[in-house]
Amino acid sequence: MTDGAILQVGGLHPTVERELATTYGALRLPPEPGDAAAFLAEHGPDVTVAVTSAGMDAALIGALPRLAAVINLGVGYDAVDVAALKPRGIVLSNTPDVLTDCVADLAVGGLIDVFRGMSAGDRFVRRGEWAAGRKFPLRRRVSGTRVGILGLGRIGRAIAHRLEAFGCTISYHNRRRVDDVAYAYAASPVELARGADAVVVVTPGGPGTQALVSAEVIAALGPSGYLVNVARGSVVDQDALVAALTSGALGGAALDVFTDEPRVPEELFALDNVVLLPHIGSATVETREAMAQLVIRNLERFLADGTLVTPVPL
Ligand code: 8YV
Numbered sequence: 001m002t003d004g005a006i007l008q009v010g011g012l013h014p015t016v017e018r019e020l021a022t023t024y025g026a027l028r029l030p031p032e033p034g035d036a037a038a039f040l041a042e043h044g045p046d047v048t049v050a051v052t053s054a055g056m057d058a059a060l061i062g063a064l065p066r067l068a069a070v071i072n073l074g075v076g077y078d079a080v081d082v083a084a085l086k087p088r089g090i091v092l093s094n095t096p097d098v099l100t101d102c103v104a105d106l107a108v109g110g111l112i113d114v115f116r117g118m119s120a121g122d123r124f125v126r127r128g129e130w131a132a133g134r135k136f137p138l139r140r141r142v143s144g145t146r147v148g149i150l151g152l153g154r155i156g157r158a159i160a161h162r163l164e165a166f167g168c169t170i171s172y173h174n175r176r177r178v179d180d181v182a183y184a185y186a187a188s189p190v191e192l193a194r195g196a197d198a199v200v201v202v203t204p205g206g207p208g209t210q211a212l213v214s215a216e217v218i219a220a221l222g223p224s225g226y227l228v229n230v231a232r233g234s235v236v237d238q239d240a241l242v243a244a245l246t247s248g249a250l251g252g253a254a255l256d257v258f259t260d261e262p263r264v265p266e267e268l269f270a271l272d273n274v275v276l277l278p279h280i281g282s283a284t285v286e287t288r289e290a291m292a293q294l295v296i297r298n299l300e301r302f303l304a305d306g307t308l309v310t311p312v313p314l
Pocket of ligand 1: 053073074075076077099279281282283
């Protein structure tokens with residue numbers, strides 16, 4: 001299919017890096033911008049396929065005139081400038097399905113943690129406060145609560161399914177109503193937040209969902225409401241979230257994603273009603289290996305016949 005070169009953009013799972021280097025003799029984009037410019041001037045015209053997890057901006061895509069496919073490690077592809085791919089007919093694949101369970105597990109785990117104070121309780125024990133005779137404050141019950149899912153896609157459904165086993169009442173908001181579920185549909189994120197004890201954010205990132213969880217949505221959740229975000233930091237107005245958490249206007253949050261990772265607002269470090277995680281939704285040995293294998297299968301398929309196993313509709 002291609003007589004061109006394969007380019008690795010950013011760090012990847014070791015299985016993918018090994019395969020790219022040994023089977024395909026892939027080129028690797030230098031991390032330093034100055035080195036990258038010289039590299040692209042020399043090798044850019046040869047590259048037909050890029051493999052990435054870090055993403056690709058319009059300038060990088062523009063520096064690869066023969067680029068025909070971008071193979072993304074990750075289900076979310078908001079770091080790839082899709083608008084720059086489309087007019088050139090460049091195809092894109094991602095890694096759906098294989099990570100659904102792990103991301104759903106982490107979302108439910110984060111929700112339980114922030115409601116019950118598991119991480120906070122662990123710190124309490126380690127600080128010796130229990131041994132010193134202090135009482136850990138009572139926290140909130142998970143079973144039977146009302147949970148709003150913002151984005152009822154594959155992962156949103158898996159989260160809802162798990163929470164049904166906890167007797168939770170599930171509602172959701174999507175751009176479009178989903179036909180085959182019995183969950184209540186909320187017409188807007190604000191309406192979703194008004195009718196829920198917790199909102200779990202699991203939409204795609206990108207321009208279409210930028211700050212969808214606005215100050216108004218956070219206010220609608222209120223002092224006894226909780227926010228769980230396993231999607232992208234960009235989906236939440238992070239300044240409004242930090243303000244609400246520090247003032248007590250929001251009950252708590254479990255956050256796996258942030259707007260400027262790996263930077264996390266330091267104001268949150270002292271808050272025991274906030275669970276902070278280092279973007280680990282899919283980060284298990286099993287799931288990352290499955291994602292790596294899916295990347296390799298997409299690459300093989302594209303090189304064999306120009307199609308993809310898991311194409312993103314552009
Ligand atoms: C990681 C994720 O960001 O799949 C996604 O969209 O958020 C995560 O799995 C990553 O892409 C893996 O390196």
